[in-house]
Amino acid sequence: DAGVTQSPTHLIKTRGQQVTLRCSPKSGHDTVSWYQQALGQGPQFIFQYYEEEERQRGNFPDRFSGHQFPNYSSELNVNALLLGDSALYLCASSLATGNVRDEQFFGPGTRLTVL
Amino acid sequence: DAKTTQPPSMDCAEGRAANLPCNHSTISGNEYVYWYRQIHSQGPQYIIHGLKNNETNEMASLIITEDRKSSTLILPHATLRDTAVYYCIVRVLLSGGYQKVTFGTGTKLQVIP
Numbered sequence: 001d002a003g004v005t006q007s008p009t010h011l012i013k014t015r016g017q018q019v020t021l022r023c024s025p026k027s028g029h030d031t032v033s034w035y036q037q038a039l040g041q042g043p044q045f046i047f048q049y050y051e052e053e054e055r056q057r058g059n060f061p062d063r064f065s066g067h068q069f070p071n072y073s074s075e076l077n078v079n080a081l082l083l084g085d086s087a088l089y090l091c092a093s094s095l096a097t098g099n100v101r102d103e104q105f106f107g108p109g110t111r112l113t114v115l
Numbered sequence: 116d117a118k119t120t121q122p123p124s125m126d127c128a129e130g131r132a133a134n135l136p137c138n139h140s141t142i143s144g145n146e147y148v149y150w151y152r153q154i155h156s157q158g159p160q161y162i163i164h165g166l167k168n169n170e171t172n173e174m175a176s177l178i179i180t181e182d183r184k185s186s187t188l189i190l191p192h193a194t195l196r197d198t199a200v201y202y203c204i205v206r207v208l209l210s211g212g213y214q215k216v217t218f219g220t221g222t223k224l225q226v227i228p
Contacts, residue, residue, distance in 0.1 A: 004158070033216070042202060042218030043159065090158050092216070103149070104216055106158030 002027060004093050004107035012113045013081050021076040021110045025093030032074040033104065034066060035090040043090055049074050050096050078112075086114045119203045124223040127197075133190040135222050137203030140184040147206050148179060150188045152199040153221070159202065162188065193226045200224070 005024045013019050025032050031050045035043035045058040049068035068074045072093075078085055088111050092104040120138040127133040139148065149164040163170055163177045165186070170177045176189040190197055202221040 035216075035218075042200075042220050043216075045217060088156070092158075103161040103164065106160070108158050109156075111156075 004091055004105050006089075006091050006107040006110050008110060009108070010111045010113075012115065014115050015081055015083060017081050017114075018077065018079045019081060019112060021078075021089050021091075021112070022073065023076070023091030023093075023107060024073045025091075026105045029093035029095050029105070030072050031094045031096045032068060032072065033092045033094070034074070034076045035092065036060070036085075037088040037090060037109070039087070046076070081114045083114050086112060088112075119205055119219050121201075121203050121219060121222045123220065124225070126225050126227055127190075127193045129195060129226050129228050130192055133188075133193040133197065133224060133226070135188040135190075135201050135203075135224065136185065137188070138185045139203070139205045142183050142205050143207075145207070148177065148183075148186050149204045149206055149216075150175070150177065151202045151204065151216075151218075152197075153202065154196075154199045159218075162201075164206075193224075195226050195228065198224060198226045 004026050007022045033048040034046040036046055037043040046060050046064055047057040047066055048055050052068045063079045065077045088109040090109045091107045094104045147164050147166050150162040151159040152162055153159045163172055163175050165177045165179050179186045200221040200223050202218050204216055
């Protein structure tokens with residue numbers, strides 16, 4: 001049973017460019033959340049997708065957008081990259097059963113470096 | 116989500132119990148206490164969660180005070196592989212079951228040989 005997978009593992013971009021990160025949830029999960037983790041900080045919630053719609057959003061600008069596909073996989077897009085966007089981007093999946101006892105499973109992350 | 120407060124770092128001798136404290140004085144009645152850990156450059160890993168009773172699983176034990184304003188994660192026999200950042204999180208159940216996790220800065224646990 002595959003866990004949460006993310007691609008690519010590492011990515012280097014320059015300021016102003018656009019980037020797309022991908023996530024496949026754990027088998028049986030239907031909800032995907034994205035987090036940004038700057039060096040030395042805890043992960044910060046970006047947004048969450050369920051039924052192909054953005055359901056919750058953290059304090060991130062519109063440059064950050066996402067998408068969820070019918071197979072529950074998800075993409076995170078960041079436009080007009082800034083140096084401060086350099087971080088580890090984490091994807092987490094869960095099952096929207098309404099039960100808070102269901103924990104989220106995190107992927108290994110994508111390390112984005114903006115030069 | 117209620118805010119949590121954890122010490123920034125702790126040391127523990129290998130083989131001894133590691134006791135990691137967390138304060139969550141503003142926790143509300145329907146919020147659970149969750150613990151995750153993050154080994155360097157990996158995604159966070161779920162450890163344990165509880166509401167008001169003490170909980171134990173194969174990884175750890177969770178002790179929640181009667182007033183629920185604080186908790187302690189116990190790793191009974193710490194090993195070098197337990198060196199990680201440990202996050203205490205209080206989670207609220209959002210409408211529709213959507214689950215957002217709000218992380219703090221966590222406790223960096225260093226297990227010493």
